Amino acid sequence: MQELKVQEDAASAPAVTKRGTAIVVTSGKGGVGKTTTVANLGTALAQRGAKVVLVDADVGLRNLDIVLGLESRVRHHLLDVLEEKVSVDDALVADKHSAQLCLLAAAQTREKEDVDTEKMRALIATLAQRFDYVLIDCPAGIEMGFKNAVAGADEAIVVCTPEVSAVRDVDRVVGLLGNRFRPRLIVNRVRPQLVAKGKMLSVEDVNSILRLPLLGVIADEPGVIIATNRGTPLALNGASKAGAAFRAIAARVAGEDVAAPEVAIPPQGLMAKLGSLFGGRR
């Protein structure tokens, strides 16, 4: 494969400057929104003018293509590239909405153990020379798939939901990552009404346990499901709060100091407080 050879040459001639940043999006637990985060963060970064490639490292359970609405365009996949059957350029799929964004899909009929960790590391390094951001969608779990997804990354973003199981798994993953990846936290699927009633862990609760730099907070909204149904990431939707939250996260990833809480917790009225004291399960 052409690019990998370039990389090997680069190892002997250290003059090649690295351009972009490779960020792995991980969580330990499945179903917390890793793929949605990768799709939206990538879309939002591309909208800002950055050149972005999304790498689906979830070999065997390919999903990033369908979330982006690109499933019909995928011809070759990650393992074809790693096994040097096709070049990187032949395998990259251009996004529908942005010429700045492209996808390297996972193999659907292969296994995570088929990925050669060193080749994966070299591929990510090659991509980082050509793109501003390489976002790696990590599979759930902490086994081989996780290790391969993390191998070439410079940084990590961990996605957590306000649930005990997700928090515990993120804690474990952060322990496995160590200090090298400087993991930053996204708290996804927050339901402000439940938080206000004391029925859901707040972002502060979650991060009092995890103690990570907070990259962003995304409220649970039906729009996320609708966007996935259509294959059009919410980051493109100007009316969506979750879309705005993803754009704010993209700005922070790009180094901008965007403050402003994206999820406001509604203050509880006195009657609601009294009501919750005397009735109902908390």
Added chain:
Amino acid sequence: MIEFFNRLFGRQSSSATAKERLRLVLLSDHLALAPDLIGDLKRELVDVISRYVEVDRENIELNFEQREKVIAMLANVPILSMHPATRANGAKRSGRAPDGTKRPRRRRKRATPTSNPAPAT
């Protein structure tokens, strides 16, 4: 505010319960000690201290706290009296106050048993 009322009525929100459960489970994850082993640690620690001083077993507090880089073990062990055998020669210290009542002394022990889990490869 709402937590205050809940405490007043002796009830805890499920999110507060979740936070407390998480705190405990992560502690035992980080220490790689099962919760019942933490109980054993406490018992054995008290047994050792009891060889030297008489402690108030009912009121011992043993807590673990996540600090920046390490987990700290904080033990609060009320001492009821010194055993005569352990007193230094000629020392006149007594567990009893001048009026003859028992005077608990509080001692604080600190230890930092483990750091965060090492990064796996």
